Structures are given as structure tokens and as C-alpha cells.
Amino acid sequence: AIASRSRFERLRDMLVSDELEFLMEAHNGLSARIVREAGFNGIWASGLAISAQFGVRDNNEASWTQVVDTLEFMADASDLPILLDGDTGYGNFNNVRRLVRKLEQRGIAGVCIEDKQFPKTNSFIGGERQPLADVDEFCGKIKAGKDSQSEASFSIVARVEALIAGWGLDEALERAEAYRQAGADAILIHSKLSRPDEILAFAREWAGRAPLVIVPTKYYSTPTEVFRKAGISTVIWANHLVRAAASSMQAVAKEIRESETLVNVEDRIASVEEIFRLQDADEYAAAERVYLSAS
Ligand code: SPV
Ligand code: MG
Numbered sequence: 001a002i003a004s005r006s007r008f009e010r011l012r013d014m015l016v017s018d019e020l021e022f023l024m025e026a027h028n029g030l031s032a033r034i035v036r037e038a039g040f041n042g043i044w045a046s047g048l049a050i051s052a053q054f055g056v057r058d059n060n061e062a063s064w065t066q067v068v069d070t071l072e073f074m075a076d077a078s079d080l081p082i083l084l085d086g087d088t089g090y091g092n093f094n095n096v097r098r099l100v101r102k103l104e105q106r107g108i109a110g111v112c113i114e115d116k117q118f119p120k121t122n123s124f125i126g127g128e129r130q131p132l133a134d135v136d137e138f139c140g141k142i143k144a145g146k147d148s149q150s151e152a153s154f155s156i157v158a159r160v161e162a163l164i165a166g167w168g169l170d171e172a173l174e175r176a177e178a179y180r181q182a183g184a185d186a187i188l189i190h191s192k193l194s195r196p197d198e199i200l201a202f203a204r205e206w207a208g209r210a211p212l213v214i215v216p217t218k219y220y221s222t223p224t225e226v227f228r229k230a231g232i233s234t235v236i237w238a239n240h241l242v243r244a245a246a247s248s249m250q251a252v253a254k255e256i257r258e259s260e261t262l263v264n265v266e267d268r269i270a271s272v273e274e275i276f277r278l279q280d281a282d283e284y285a286a287a288e289r290v291y292l293s294a295s
Contacts, residue, residue, distance in 0.1 A: 007079070010041070021042070025044045043082045050070055088120050096113065158180075185210070186210055214227065
């Protein structure tokens with residue numbers, strides 16, 4: 001039954017379900033396939049991770065079309081619903097409209113936009129110094145996005161940066177309510193504290209008015225059961241595959257450089273055959289038998 005639901009519907013199902021759901025970060029086709037094989041039900045196309053795999057900063061240095069091209073590889077490699085981290089929407093309301101149409105065309109199930117200024121900076125880099133968007137202007141972006149979607153279940157998640165910027169709980173709640181009324185399908189409430197207290201306080205006051213999405217990168221030691229009890233809809237594991245890739249590549253590069261041999265690394269990295277499998281090389285071989293021997 002699940003497989004017959006479109007990707008748009010499946011992301012929306014995750015957001016509105018009563019269960020705690022999880023989105024795992026991916027940043028290219030290979031990582032998207034790995035997320036699917038690990039058994040996750042959805043993908044977070046992280047701005048930080050996609051920037052990082054390009055070797056650029058999380059400051060909109062990669063253009064939005066470069067991001068969309070990356071998403072196309074991800075959508076081809078994995079049939080999971082993908083929620084794009086769309087930063088600030090890459091411009092004003094009009095850029096959001098065009099983004100939503102291009103995402104729908106590529107089968108991307110939803111986009112998260114955050115109430116900051118373009119070009120954005122990652123929330124963990126001097127978050128308290130970052131200017132927030134004007135509430136009305138940001139509501140206009142949400143409404144423009146919702147009005148321009150042609151897939152009924154395409155989701156727009158509105159991300160509140162008020163706690164990151166140090167504007168306090170009341171401001172965060174006011175903004176979230178304004179974004180909900182503007183049409184947001186869910187609210188992402190972000191925090192950079194190492195304890196979940198402000199997120200839990202927000203969730204209590206919010207009282208289930210719309211699905212809540214969180215990103216526990218900094219409060220990672222919080223047991224997941226705490227989020228479940230707080231009525232959180234969806235947890236995003238936001239950057240852990242690009243970080244895993246970085247550590248692994250650093251260790252293997254160092255080992256080969258120092259030892260001048262491959263013998264120490266061969267058994268601890270994916271085999272070439274495993275890479276072929278992840279690329280679906282068998283399907284190509286089968287297609288060759290059909291199409292190259294056709295007479
Ligand atoms: C991302 O993954 O790019 C995010 C989450 O936006 S965070 O880096 O925590 O801001
Ligand atoms: Mg981001």
C-alpha cells in the first residue's frame with residue numbers, strides 16, 4: 001500500500017502521522033541510495049551537506065540550480081520522498097514559486113524554508129548575529145509557494161530561527177503561528193543548545209497546532225523517547241552521512257599516503273563490486289542482453 005502512494009503523499013503522511021518519523025540526510029545519489037537501503041522512509045537534502053560535498057560553504061555559494069541538479073540524481077537513486085532544505089528560498093516570493101515548480105517536476109516531495117536573509121549562513125555559525133526575515137515578507141513566501149504547487153500533497157515546512165537568533169520563546173511561537181496561518185504544512189523549530197529544554201518548552205506551548213520538525217544536531221544526547229513523548233512529528237538527522245564520509249575519506253587518504261600501499265585499507269572500505277551494486281550495474285548488464293542482441 002505504501003509503495004502506491006506518491007512521494008509527495010508519503011512525505012505528507014510522515015509529517016501528519018501520529019508516529020515519530022525520521023528523515024536521514026543525503027547529499028548526492030550514492031548517499032540517497034544508502035539511506036534507502038538502511039530502511040529510512042525519507043531523506044533530508046541538507047543544505048550544509050550538499051554544500052560540503054561540493055567543497056563550498058553553507059552560504060548559498062552553490063546556486064539553486066546546482067542544488068536542483070543534485071536533487072535529480074538523488075531522486076533517481078532512491079525512490080524515497082525527499083524534503084529539500086531550501087534555505088531562505090533563494091530569493092523573494094517569486095523565487096520560491098519557481099523553486100516549488102522545479103522541485104515538483106523532479107519529484108521532490110517538499111521544501112523547508114527558513115526565516116532568515118539571502119544569502120544565509122549556517123545556524124551554528126554565529127546564529128545569534130544573523131538577521132531574521134520580516135514576518136509578513138516570510139508569510140508571503142509561504143503563501144506564494146503554497147499557491148504555486150500543482151501537486152496537492154507537496155509540503156512546505158516553515159523553519160523558525162528565532163531561538164537560534166536569541167529572540168526568545170514568545171517570538172518563536174508568534175512566528176510559528178503566523179507561518180501556520182500563512183499555509184505552512186509543518187513548523188521546523190531549531191535550537192543550537194546542547195540540551196533540548198527550549199525545544200520542549202516550544203512544543204508544550206505549541207500544543208500540536210501543526211506538525212513539529214526538529215534537528216537535534218546539538219542536543220544529540222537527548223534520548224529519542226523524549227521527542228516521542230513531546231509529540232514531535234519528525235526528527236531530522238541532518239548531516240551525519242557527509243560527516244561519516246569526511247572521517248572515512250580522511251582516514252583512508254592518510255593511511256595510503258603514509259604506507260604507500262593499499263594493503264591496509266582494502267578490507268575496511270567498500271569493495272569495487274559493492275560500488276557496482278550501488279550503481280545498479282546488474283540492470284545495465286540485463287539491458288545489454290535485451291537491446292544489444294536484439295535482431
Ligand atoms: C542543514 O542540514 O543544512 C540544516 C540543519 O539546515 S543545520 O545545519 O542544523 O542548520
Ligand atoms: Mg541548512
